[in-house]
Amino acid sequence: xxxxxxxxxxxxxxxxxxxxxxxxxxxxxxxxxxxxxxxxxxxxxxxxxxxxxxxxxxxxxxxxxxxxxxxxxxxxxxxxxxxxxxxxxxxxxxxxxxxxxxxxxxxxxxxxxxxxxxxxxxxxxxxxxxxxxxxxxxxxxxxxxxxxxxxxxxxxxxxxxxxxxxxxxxxxxxxxxxxxxxxxxxxxxxxxxxxxxxxxx
Amino acid sequence: xxxxxxxxxxxxxxxxxxxxxxxxxxxxxxxxxxxxxxxxxxxxxxxxxxxxxxxxxxxxxxxxxxxxxxxxxxxxxxxxxxxxxxxxxxxxxxxxxxxxxxxxxxxxxxxxxxxxxxxxxxxxxxxxxxxxxxxxxxxxxxxxxxxxxxxxxxxxxxxxxxxxxxxxxxxxxxxxxxxxxxxxxxxxxxxxxxxxxxxxxxxxxxxxxx
Numbered sequence: 543x544x545x546x547x548x549x550x551x552x553x554x555x556x557x558x559x560x561x562x563x564x565x566x567x568x569x570x571x572x573x574x575x576x577x578x579x580x581x582x583x584x585x586x587x588x589x590x591x592x593x594x595x596x597x598x599x600x601x602x603x604x605x606x607x608x609x610x611x612x613x614x615x616x617x618x619x620x621x622x623x624x625x626x627x628x629x630x631x632x633x634x635x636x637x638x639x640x641x642x643x644x645x646x647x648x649x650x651x652x653x654x655x656x657x658x659x660x661x662x663x664x665x666x667x668x669x670x671x672x673x674x675x676x677x678x679x680x681x682x683x684x685x686x687x688x689x690x691x692x693x694x695x696x697x698x699x700x701x702x703x704x705x706x707x708x709x710x711x712x713x714x715x716x717x718x719x720x721x722x723x724x725x726x727x728x729x730x731x732x733x734x735x736x737x738x739x740x741x742x743x
Numbered sequence: 744x745x746x747x748x749x750x751x752x753x754x755x756x757x758x759x760x761x762x763x764x765x766x767x768x769x770x771x772x773x774x775x776x777x778x779x780x781x782x783x784x785x786x787x788x789x790x791x792x793x794x795x796x797x798x799x800x801x802x803x804x805x806x807x808x809x810x811x812x813x814x815x816x817x818x819x820x821x822x823x824x825x826x827x828x829x830x831x832x833x834x835x836x837x838x839x840x841x842x843x844x845x846x847x848x849x850x851x852x853x854x855x856x857x858x859x860x861x862x863x864x865x866x867x868x869x870x871x872x873x874x875x876x877x878x879x880x881x882x883x884x885x886x887x888x889x890x891x892x893x894x895x896x897x898x899x900x901x902x903x904x905x906x907x908x909x910x911x912x913x914x915x916x917x918x919x920x921x922x923x924x925x926x927x928x929x930x931x932x933x934x935x936x937x938x939x940x941x942x943x944x945x946x947x948x949x950x951x952x953x
Contacts, residue, residue, distance in 0.1 A: 628813060
């Protein structure tokens, strides 16, 4: 296997399992806790986030490489990236409203909130810090975003299925709702630690 | 003012009650140094952005306000990020990407939308300060618990030349608490404890009124 393909496979597997965005890296906990009450909305949210992350990683890569680096303005990365992400989310929102109104209705308030999802900005910033070489190229950067989004989807769908049971469980009054859900999420994170022995590159 | 302080610290604590800004809370709470560094950075950014947004609240058109807030916040975050990189490189390294990620920390945007856009400059500055203190206190408690039970040390990165003071022998530390699982567990327990405390206070107040 060529080393480039190996790197791509490594990015995919690590973003999905060993370095899962939510359960290991703690990017995007807010929507993870907020939209995980039903499996259906969890899948919709995961798909929307995956799409936005893919597009955002492509766009921020272009902004970084064609605008910020040539002009020596890397310290503006955070500001430039968040603006790019906010406008992509706005476009996605308008597109969904016109063409897929049912999904638009289902996602509701969480659609504009993708802007403030740490996972999107986090992926863009990690890409920007990759430095030189093949990893900093266009394809690995976009793949990292998409794979991170898939990892997000995997975690949120798994968690939504656990949470349905947890919410009906009988636990001490002060643990009801959020605390017990966090502990359940912790147990899923514990299970994901089992993947940490899996090193591809 | 005392009421505002108690709200920030306990009854409306951004982390424990409003459940905002959880990503950074869990991700970096592994040593006291991280906790204080992150807490102070967020507090400074909260005060600055609250003051500026409050001062500009009559100028910013309401339908693009969120975008305007994000640009203001991102500006302050970039400043703090550059300052930390220049003067505290150790902190910059251990917090990593979570300093720029303060931009998308819901606490800052949440306070801008819920408080600074409706109130005067002075009140907004105080609100930023108290909410920041509430965040820092919650973060520091989680840090102390995870560090002490995980590594057996106290004040890692700060005291004793960065090693921290060894209180429990390192071999007895529950290493699992320094891993992601520990973040979820300790935060879950702390929120449960704060809910218990708030309920108890409400009960006492009711009894006092009777």
